[in-house]
Amino acid sequence: MWITPGEVLLANALWVSERANPFFILQRRKGHGKGGGITGLLVGTMDVVLDSSARVAPYRILHQTGDSQIFCSIACGSSRKEITEHWEWLETNLLQTLSIFDNNEEITTFVKGKISGIIAEENKSKAALEDEDSGKFREAELKMRKLFGMPGEEKLVNYYSCSYWKGRVPRQGWVYLSVNHLCFYSLLLGKEVTLVVQWTEVIRLEKNATLLFPESVRVSTRHTEHYFSMFLNVNDTFKLMEQLATIAMRQLLDNEGFAADHSLPKACKTLKNVSALKRDLDARAKNERYRALFRLTQDERLDGHTDCTLWTPFAKMHIVGQLFVSNNYICFCSREEDLCQLIIPLREVSIVEKADSSSVLPCPVSISTKNKMTFLFANLKDRDFLVQRISDFLQRTPESGHSVSQSEGRCAGSPSPSTTPLSSSLPTPTGAAGEPSQRRHYSPSLPTATKGLLHIYQKDAPEEHGPKATKEKMKEESWNIHFLEFGRGVCMYRTSKTRELVLNGIPESLRGELWLLFSGAQNEMDTHPGYYAERVEQAMGRCTLATEEIERDLHRSMPEHHAFQNEMGIAALRRVLTAYACRNPGIGYCQAMNIVTSVLLLYCTEEEAFWLLVALCERMLPDYYNTRVVGALVDQGVFEELTRHCLPFLYEHMQELGVISTISLSWFLTLFLSVMPFDSAVLLVDCFFYEGIKVIFQVALAVLHANMDTLLDCNDEGEAMTILGRYLDNVVNKETVSPPIPHLHALLTSGDEPPPQIDVFQLIKSSCDKFGSLRADVIEQMRFHQRLKVIQSLEDTAKRSVVRAIMTDSAFSIEELEELYVHFKAKHIMSCYWGASTTAAERHDPSLPYLEQYRIDLGQFCQLFGALGTWPCGTHTATLAARLFRLLDMNKDGLINFKEFVTGLSGMYHGDMTEKLKLLYNLHLPPGKQGKHNSDKPPFLSDLDFLVQEVTSDTFDQQNGGHTVFRGNSQSHCNILVSVSEVKDYKYYLRMWAMENEPKKETIKDLRRMNQEQFIELCKTLYNMFSEDPLEQELYHAIATVASLLLRIGEVGKKFTNNGANKPTDTTNTQAPAAELPQPEKEEPNGESSSGQSLVCRALAEAQLETPPQQTSDEEVKDDTSVSSYSMVSTGSLQCEDIADDTVLIGCAGEQQRRGSILDGDWSITFEQVLASMLTEPPLVDYFEKKGDIQARMAPCKMQRRVERQVSSSSDHELAQLST
Secondary structure, three states: OEEEEEEEOOOOOOEEEEEEOOOEEEEEEOOEOOOOHHHHHHHHHHHHHOOOHHHOOOEEEEEOOOOOOOEEEEEEEOOHHHHHHHHHHHHHHOHHHHOOOOOHHHHHHHHHHHHHHHHHHHHHOOOHHHHHOOHHHHHHHHHHHHHHOOOOOOOEEEEEEEEEEEOOEEEEEEEEEEOOEEEEEEEEOOEEEEEEEEHHHEEEEEEEOOOOOOOEEEEEEOOOEEEEEOOOOHHHHHHHHHHHHHHHHHHHHHOOOOOOOOOOOOOOOOOOOOOHHHHHHHHHHHHHHHHHHHOOOOOOOEEEEEEEEEEEOOOOEEEEEEEEEEOOEEEEEEOOOOOOEEEEEHHHEEEEEEOOOOOOOOOOEEEEEOOOOEEEEEOOOOHHHHHHHHHHHHHHOOOOOOOOOOOOOOOOOOOOOOHHHHHHOOOOOEOOOOOEOOOOOOOOOOHHHOOOHHHHOOOOOHHHHOHHHHHHHHHHHHHHHHHHHHOOOOOOOEOHHHHHHHHOOOOOOOHHHHHHHHHOHHHHHHOOOOHHHHHHHHHOOOOOHHHHHHHHHHHHOOOOOHHHOOHHHHHHHHHHHHHHHHHOOOOOOOOOHHHHHHHHHHHOOHHHHHHHHHHHHHHHOOOOOOOOOHHHHHHHHHHHHHHHHHOHHHHHHHHHHOOHHHHHHHHHHOOOOOOOOHHHHHHHHHHHHHHOHHHHHHHHHHHHHHOHHHHHOOOOHHHHHHHHHHHHHOEEOOOOOOOOOOOHHHHHHOOOOOOOOEEHHHHHHHHHHHHOOOOHHHHHHHHHHHHHHHHHHHHHHHHHHHHHHHHHHOOOOHHHHHHHHHHHHHHHHHHHHHOOOOOHHHHOOOOOOHHHHOEEOHHHHHHHHHHHOOOOOHHHHHHHHHHHHHHHOOOOOOOEEHHHHHHHHHHHHHOOHHHHHHHHHHHOOOOOOOOOOOOOOOOOOOHHHHHHHHHHOOOOOOOEOOEOOOOOOOOOHHHHHHHHHOOOOHHHHHHHHHHHHOOOOOOHHHOOOEEHHHHHHHHHHHHHHHOOOOOHHHHHHHHHHHHHHHHHHHHHHHHHHHOOOOOOOOOOOOOOOOOOOOOOHHHHHHOHHHHHHHHHHHHHHHHHHHOOOOOOOHHHHHOOOOOOOOEEEEHHHOOHHHOOOOEEEEOOOOHHHHHOOOOOOOOEEOHHHHHHHHOOOHHHHHHHHOOOOHHHHHHHHHOOOOEEEEOOOEOHHHHHHHOO
């Protein structure tokens, strides 16, 4: 390619000149191409270690004038062909022009200008994304694709210099991190190491430092481990590896392919060795941390952050921290953890202004909200730019209809101010005639639309509880004082004082409001008015798998609570769960969601409970409630790891009993609500909404620690489960003002001696004191490691399930099926990131069984067929694969699942001759039903008439109670059914009806007849199949014999079918009379039969031209006439007098004969005739009876991509081999 002209001081150092003229020199890098010796080895090693561009472009063209020692590089090339094209262009277009100039300076100026103009024209057609990447990075991406054979769709993210440890010897080279692969390349003194690992195969990724591997990164797959070390920045490399592995796990979990964010703002300047994808991933990582820190929605994007100070009026001091600005929020977090946190939605901001600077308060910015709160930020580095960015975001923020925070001033039992406008903004449902509908599933008039169920069904007044009511009033007063001091609503200062109040328990009257605030659900509800009501109206009345599961679990949701012992509570729970299933079909509904949602409805309105459920499922407990509860399994692994670190002795004993994995899943999925008394568990939910999953881990560890002595004495899992169950049953809340709710688990497991009660507040305090050092970022890091392990374990489980389901219907072994599943799934996953005709999400349906979840299209099937199929057909392999795909695609959706794929391969590898020929025969029939279109059941016969018809179809005589039924009885259907019902019960007839409706197995007699065109295609396929067989000549003669025999059989059959009235076969003889008499029987083979044979001959000749056989000698053809009664030769290889009477010609002598023959529309044969003819030829019988070895076909596919070989020189041919 043409490059920007640059000076080269030492033109001949490490380069060899191959061509030269007065103005230009073409050079080749030493060590590339033939020869080179020790110098070439050293130069090649240096190019790899130093990441020289000569490794990608080993050819270059220099410009030189006269006796000047300064050279100028103007072009480079990766191959000799590319650089030769540039050289020829220079000789053709510039040599004569340059000879006109008078001095060397004008020549150099003209050449540089000409080359720069060419480059500018080329850059106009390049994509904008490529322009963002530096030339050095684009060069590295080109190198990666060449070395590892990656297509253009595979994007390089970054590359790093490192050492790969092979045994105890490090190999210095470069690791390339692309979106879907980890690749490594090294070339030291001719020793080449190439490694390719798919991110979807990684099961463990960790960074460690040992004496043998200092600051190394270990990448583990199912089969091996790889160690990389000596990074310049190991932390940056490892973070990028984590991100790419996470993207790959998301592909396995949800089939979500990676999509680059093209809306990312362009960099101010092109960064060296930093790609646009790397910037995209860095921005994603920052966005995820930002959203997790402040509990924001998934579409929130961080615009930037800066250091600053915040004036806190409650503490009368400036707090150092960071200010974050995004498209909808301004957030602040103190540098010291839990000191202060602030979230200001832009919809609440009224004024942003620059305050007066002073020595005490430099560069301040004042932000005022609609509820009369003012926040003062100072020590801002670029205040003007910050104010401008906030102003830009404010202009895009839609105006809010209220100036006071919706949660401010809300009291228990009163409707939320947001309820009325949210519901009233909904369009009124109309009927078919345009009139308002009489019934709506959700409306503001419902009691649960304005109050929580606990307030509706609260029977006892708080004054009757005495000291407990006083304690509750004191809590409410403490929170009111906190609101006055720190603010109320979404803009409240969140400090360590807030955390203390939460740990002491939230009053029941404020619980719903504060849950919404701390979880971030309040912000999402305020920005989506009317959304819940729309989802309810859209979802109610539908019948799906999720709604069926919801109906089944409705009455299992806290049945001991009186709020869910009537239709009001059940209906509200139904609406919330159904609306969420409509919002997120990927999750739909999962068990345990009903328990959590029922608790939310006790303290919140329906809409608030819905948005709290959204926050739980999509942000606070990610992947917990999908079809495979991946998130809960991940946190179960995290809990086991924490137990191993914090309680090592107990961990070993519990692992022997297998208790941790049993207990933790129910604890996490329901947030202890199903294993602990309700009044106690709800306090843990308070802490969870404020601090996140960290609290659940702390309490779980505290429970194990409190029972450590008794658990160490346990001898089996049941005993340990009983101890923990009884402990949790007796965790009580002595300060609750609600009437006691019986805990069903405690009633069932109570023993003779009631164990001592445990105060829930003491349990929470103990968990914070002993395990309060847990940090959210450490938990996220542990989640990452466990997520790799859990998802890969689930994939292995899915593979085993698929193999077990299909092994009875397939002749392949378990190991072969597992390997086939790996290849099949790899093709499906490849569609996620290398494109396909349909997206992977359309092919993947998690609700289906594992057997039918992954599907591939025609293009991917052709690739698998070419690699694994046992019938190679040369250039016709793709055609045969397309026909087989059409046959396997039963529902005609353009996709096939794994079972259909194995069905096709099984017939090819393990079928007998009849089955294989039947498959080939079907492949050449046109699309449609392969069997006969006959049925015993008339199309318009009702099921009842069909049942009666089946009952009376056969003559039977049964005596039972004096009733006898005879065939041909003239009684009505009703009388017949009455008589029969006394003999057989209805189940008998249902079974009989089901058996009649079962698809009958197709026999060879059910196959349709094959016409002449289809037969010619079949002969062509067989010829191509035999072209790579060692006994190809014997097979050629055998198929020629069979083809001639079948042609004559078809002619004879045509005579009996049509009484000999055949149409002429010559399209050129259109003037022949229509009533021409048929030829005599003895002359028929020389007439139409010869025309049909010539068609087959031409088809085979064309196949021979496309895939020439190994043998080309005419003498060998002549000497092989004894194999069969008919010989098959080429007309081009024999003289006319050499052609015998019994020779079948392959090819035609002239174009007139080609034009003069057409297909006979009346000619046809049956499969039985094909099979019988094939059985007469032993070579064909041996070929089709031979069993295929799929292991031999799969061996090249599963061969490791890592290659180590001795390379003496790196020629173009060798570089091309690296890309295969």
